[in-house]
Amino acid sequence: MIIDHPILGPRDSSEFVYLGDACLIDRPDPLDRNAEKLFYEYQYLRDNIAGPMQELWYHEQGDRSWLVVTRNTVTHEISKVELAREVSRSRGRSK
Amino acid sequence: MAFSALKILKEGFTGNRGWSPHWRDPVLKKEYDIIIIGAGGHGLATAYYLARNHGITNIAVLEKGWIGSGNIGRNTTIIRSNYMLPGNQPFYELSMKLWEGLEQDFNYNAMVSQRGILNLSHSDAQHDAYARRGNAMHLTKSGAVLLDKSGVQKMCPFLDFDNARFPVKGGIWQPRGGSVRHDAVAWGYARGADSRGVDLIQNCEVTGFQIKNGVCFGVETSRGPIKAKKVGMCVAGSSGVLAGKAGMRLPIESHVLQAFVTEGLKPIIPGVITFGAGHFYVSQSDKGGLVFGGDIDGYNSYAQRGNLPVVEDVVEGGMAIMPMIGRARLLRSWGGIMDMSMDGSPFIDKTHIEGLFFNGGWCYGGFKATPASGYCYAHLLATEKPHPVSERMRLDRFKFGGQFDEKGVGAQPNLH
Numbered sequence: 183m184i185i186d187h188p189i190l191g192p193r194d195s196s197e198f199v200y201l202g203d204a205c206l207i208d209r210p211d212p213l214d215r216n217a218e219k220l221f222y223e224y225q226y227l228r229d230n231i232a233g234p235m236q237e238l239w240y241h242e243q244g245d246r247s248w249l250v251v252t253r254n255t256v257t258h259e260i261s262k263v264e265l266a267r268e269v270s271r272s273r274g275r276s277k
Numbered sequence: 278m279a280f281s282a283l284k285i286l287k288e289g290f291t292g293n294r295g296w297s298p299h300w301r302d303p304v305l306k307k308e309y310d311i312i313i314i315g316a317g318g319h320g321l322a323t324a325y326y327l328a329r330n331h332g333i334t335n336i337a338v339l340e341k342g343w344i345g346s347g348n349i350g351r352n353t354t355i356i357r358s359n360y361m362l363p364g365n366q367p368f369y370e371l372s373m374k375l376w377e378g379l380e381q382d383f384n385y386n387a388m389v390s391q392r393g394i395l396n397l398s399h400s401d402a403q404h405d406a407y408a409r410r411g412n413a414m415h416l417t418k419s420g421a422v423l424l425d426k427s428g429v430q431k432m433c434p435f436l437d438f439d440n441a442r443f444p445v446k447g448g449i450w451q452p453r454g455g456s457v458r459h460d461a462v463a464w465g466y467a468r469g470a471d472s473r474g475v476d477l478i479q480n481c482e483v484t485g486f487q488i489k490n491g492v493c494f495g496v497e498t499s500r501g502p503i504k505a506k507k508v509g510m511c512v513a514g515s516s517g518v519l520a521g522k523a524g525m526r527l528p529i530e531s532h533v534l535q536a537f538v539t540e541g542l543k544p545i546i547p548g549v550i551t552f553g554a555g556h557f558y559v560s561q562s563d564k565g566g567l568v569f570g571g572d573i574d575g576y577n578s579y580a581q582r583g584n585l586p587v588v589e590d591v592v593e594g595g596m597a598i599m600p601m602i603g604r605a606r607l608l609r610s611w612g613g614i615m616d617m618s619m620d621g622s623p624f625i626d627k628t629h630i631e632g633l634f635f636n637g638g639w640c641y642g643g644f645k646a647t648p649a650s651g652y653c654y655a656h657l658l659a660t661e662k663p664h665p666v667s668e669r670m671r672l673d674r675f676k677f678g679g680q681f682d683e684k685g686v687g688a689q690p691n692l693h
């Protein structure tokens with residue numbers, strides 16, 4: 183698989199480390215009343231999508247950026263690559 | 278139709294005209310006592326033990342493809358009971374005992390071959406860890422022999438003992454480990470279940486569940502709705518998709534694992550050899566092919582095929598520990614979809630929906646578990662109580678710190 187890095191251009195996926203579903207960006211609030219339940223679900227439960235899925239890849243052998251890659255888990259086709267920083271900003275998370 | 282040496286001899290002399298199909302092609306009924314979803318090894322074994330141990334035979338096993346089309350027909354056929362943790366080892370030892378009596382039990386030649394499994398060690402620390410594992414194995418009387426370098430040399434003189442990065446220091450040997458003909462396991466259980474009255478329904482995909490007020494009373498399928506008092510999911514790599522249809526999210530990700538086989542060679546590999554440090558393991562099939570594999574590709578996948586970097590990684594591991602493998606030509610490679618759980622351990626449990634049960638999370642190690650998984654799942658489905666050796670395999674264990682992570686690598690499927 184080739185990941186088209188938004189800054190570095192096309193890179194082999196073996197340069198990356200895979201973390202999983204990009205829902206991991208949405209870390210629960212530890213002060214929430216239901217924090218225990220929310221963290222259990224965040225840490226352990228997955229949608230495990232068959233089809234297009236947003237996922238987190240870390241460019242360990244490169245510029246060490248985190249990317250959100252939209253990839254079809256049935257065909258391995260990659261349709262979109264974004265910087266995770268920008269995705270989480272657009273979700274109102276990071277400053 | 279029972280198999281015996283006499284019958285084979287007689288058929289051999291009379292043109293093999295006396296054999297009949299191994300199972301029926303039954304008419305689908307509108308209602309069953311129990312529906313099992315997925316006719317892989319585990320689903321078929323469950324049906325078999327429900328009939329054999331619990332006398333329940335009004336069962337349908339629903340399979341979206343054909344029998345043996347999933348991981349049961351794609352794995353590298355290794356069996357062993359060399360685990361360590363209390364939640365695992367007694368279960369895998371039960372499985373090993375069932376393997377040892379399986380062929381007599383279901384009257385089918387599954388080619389159970391206990392030629393042993395050797396895990397290599399490369400440092401004092403690893404050797405100590407193997408001593409500890411061996412002691413844990415002795416607690417369940419599973420048998421384990423700690424080997425030093427010369428012990429391994431006697432067994433496998435062809436390894437690269439002086440490898441610069443991973444010199445071979447010794448290993449742990451389980452003589453009762455080995456391999457089994459994977460397809461024959463599916464066929465043997467299928468035939469055994471069918472002959473006791475279980476309906477095996479192929480080309481019948483489950484597309485949804487009939488659930489009302491927290492109670493499951495049937496399934497929707499590509500061949501119409503079917504009612505059942507109890508429904509057991511048993512679909513390995515498809516667990517996430519199927520459970521999603523019941524509104525459940527699981528502690529499971531689906532990943533692809535690849536395997537490889539070379540042309541047939543003369544006998545050379547004594548049993549199963551695992552080179553964990555280099556992500557490589559190998560055995561030799563009865564036809565002579567070297568059957569080998571390594572790690573999962575490491576990203577979510579339902580594609581049943583992997584990518585080239587892992588092919589390279591596995592082959593490099595093989596070349597490092599066993600340089601002679603470079604002379605063998607690769608015949609085939611393939612992939613299967615693994616139900617990778619968060620702690621690397623499986624689930625055999627009820628769900629929060631009454632009448633709906635779950636079996637899955639087998640990662641890359643569910644073949645060896647086939648007999649015990651069927652045995653324990655049948656126990657759970659019949660009695661609604663977990664079998665003692667599988668009682669820790671709970672679906673909700675991460676809620677209360679009940680995970681058992683055999684390798685101690687953490688809560689991420691691609692680390693296991």
Ligand SMILES: Cc1cc2nc3c(=O)[nH]c(=O)nc-3n(C[C@H](O)[C@H](O)[C@H](O)COP(=O)(O)OP(=O)(O)OC[C@H]3O[C@@H](n4cnc5c(N)ncnc54)[C@H](O)[C@@H]3O)c2cc1C
Pocket residue numbers: 314315316317318319320339340341342343345346347348349350351352353354355356481482483484511512513514515519534535536570611612613614615639640641642643644645646
């Ligand atoms: C390359 C590879 C090597 C492996 N090596 C080993 C090994 O050496 N030792 C070991 O112990 N394990 C090994 N495994 C793991 C082992 O094969 C699996 O853990 C085990 O086979 C899973 O259980 P099963 O046989 O029931 O799965 P499967 O055979 O996959 O059965 C699941 C069935 O469910 C069906 N299904 C799915 N969705 C539906 C639906 N909606 N409706 C109806 N049916 C459905 C599928 O078609 C499939 O037939 C390996 C796996 C792979 C891929």
